[in-house]
Amino acid sequence: xxxxxxxxxxxxxxxxxxxxLKCNYSYSGSPExxxxxxxxxxxxxxxxxxxxxESIKGFTADLNKGETSFxxxxxxxxxxxxxxxxxxxxxxxxFQKLVFGTGxxxxxxx
Amino acid sequence: xAVISQKPSRDICQRGTSLTIQCQVDSQVTMMFWYRQQPxxxxxxxxxxxxxxxxxxxxGFVIDKFPIxxxxxxxxxxxxxxxxxxxxSIYLCSVTPGNIPGELFFGEGSRLTVL
Numbered sequence: 039x040x041x042x043x044x045x046x047x048x049x050x051x052x053x054x055x056x057x058x059l060k061c062n063y064s065y066s067g068s069p070e071x072x073x074x075x076x077x078x079x080x081x082x083x084x085x086x087x088x089x090x091x092e093s094i095k096g097f098t099a100d101l102n103k104g105e106t107s108f109x110x111x112x113x114x115x116x117x118x119x120x121x122x123x124x125x126x127x128x129x130x131x132x133f134q135k136l137v138f139g140t141g142x143x144x145x146x147x148x
Numbered sequence: 149x150a151v152i153s154q155k156p157s158r159d160i161c162q163r164g165t166s167l168t169i170q171c172q173v174d175s176q177v178t179m180m181f182w183y184r185q186q187p188x189x190x191x192x193x194x195x196x197x198x199x200x201x202x203x204x205x206x207x208g209f210v211i212d213k214f215p216i217x218x219x220x221x222x223x224x225x226x227x228x229x230x231x232x233x234x235x236x237s238i239y240l241c242s243v244t245p246g247n248i249p250g251e252l253f254f255g256e257g258s259r260l261t262v263l
Contacts, residue, residue: 070249081152081256082252083254084252087248087249126250136250139190140189140190
């Protein structure tokens, strides 16, 4: 079975502090992992994909198959990073069908 | 990219009634997806709406409860039938234009409250 776990419902940090949003997954094959973000009053949107190995808005995420994790990191949080973040997994059913975690709300205070 | 419009954005419904949610996309897409997000829960895929064929439902979801139409490549509807308070959720339409694997575009969602 495919499962995504985000253990933290809320992560509160001060501006300039490092951020790490945790994501663990369960999948027997080779997964594709994604981070989606939902800013206040906006739609859910793709932030980044592990296969592209890119940094978006200063965020990076590395897939660790040994620990089955895909944590989202940013060295210096900004107030505009405050949002709901969802980790998602796609297995052998195709890229389009995603299994989402329950989400972590990131709150960056000035 | 794709712009998705969902209607209604929210509604309050009585137990036992049915409600149809509409999803309009500004471009032709092959696959459209319907997700449900119950309060405090994750997004759960209900079904994949395919044009010209019956929708494909995920485990735990059935056509009698969530009938779906897909008359063309830009439009789909999801009906929540014989509603109960447990159906109170946000229902989201999403599409994948296919340019970037795993990139879903979402509608604003339809927040249903069943009394």
